Amino acid sequence: MRVFLRGLSLNSKTKTIRQLSNRPHKPVLLEEATKYLAPQNGSRFIDMTFGAGGHTERILQENETVVVYCLDRDPAACSIAQTLSERYPNRVVPLKGKFSDLPTLLKGLGCTMNSFDGILFDYGASSMQFDTASRGFAISKNGPLDMRMDPEEQSLTAADVLAVADQSDLYKIFKVYGEEKHSKKIANAVIESRYLFKPLKTTRDLCELVENVCDKDRRHDMLKRPAHPATKIFQALRIFVNNELNEINHGILLANRYLKIGGILVTIAFHSLEDTIVKRHIQGNVNENSANILPLKYSTNTMNLQTSDFLNVINDSCWHQVNKHVVTPTIEEVEENPRSRSARLRAAIRIK
């Protein structure tokens, strides 16, 4: 592991690195993200996906004058940010909300546009979310089919979607957000389960339904390990319940507003749906259609922003990508943390 911890003795460096890797969520591409963010004296950053705070704490340790605004919509992540703010007085600003809430949250603190040096997004769900059965994110843990990142603010759960969406919407959700080849058969089976009075309430119920539909289908993940046939259906429901892709799209538009010219955007994506949105923004290839992916018609989980608010800035590229090729984890990182296997990092400077 490359070490950027300036000003610390070798013993403290080793201890710090061990602390960072003992978290409930192991930060992915940690050194690479820190290198591109390059904290300088007095820099101000926004960690848009605080999680367990691995990236934030690494940034704080890199330069002791840096301040990090720490956003997350998950109440569990926010309480970790609160604890971190006590360990680093005046250097951590916890913010509870989603990407699209950022303008309201920052306005309340008197922060203006064009004023941040770096913004980091580490997309998707955290290990805390996956590893807690009662959150309903994981195939491997039986629990209620929930999947809300913010159970305090969101009302629609994954079980609700499976109970109320019609066949054609279920098909679209599975196809667009899961890229699942058996979307139609699985959507039909979900509708059938309603008529058979077998509501899908738990993660196990859903796994069994998909196993029955995809009986003979053997699948493997990127590490060639056997993958459960419901993997993509879980991903699709999670993305839909949390409106993830529309949030990512708005989040990058906001990053453009809140970074200084010359400020740096770092994104870590875990599948092509996320990475494609980032790539399109960096290339200046965003229009109203590509920015509005399956709006949530079943939910009260709305966003505070309209894409049309930004149409003046999205016709043309506002970014210069710094890394020529996406950065991926080393073999050592993937062995140590298999969840990092699909990570792709992009870094881009705001040029206008």
Ligand SMILES: C[S@@+](CC[C@H](N)C(=O)[O-])C[C@H]1O[C@@H](n2cnc3c(N)ncnc32)[C@H](O)[C@@H]1O
């Ligand atoms: C992969 S984890 C981040 C892990 C973190 N970098 C760390 O080192 O611990 C992603 C986090 O982003 C949060 N998140 C995802 N989408 C969000 C959104 N639209 N608004 C705010 N937080 C979001 C999730 O709740 C989760 O805690």
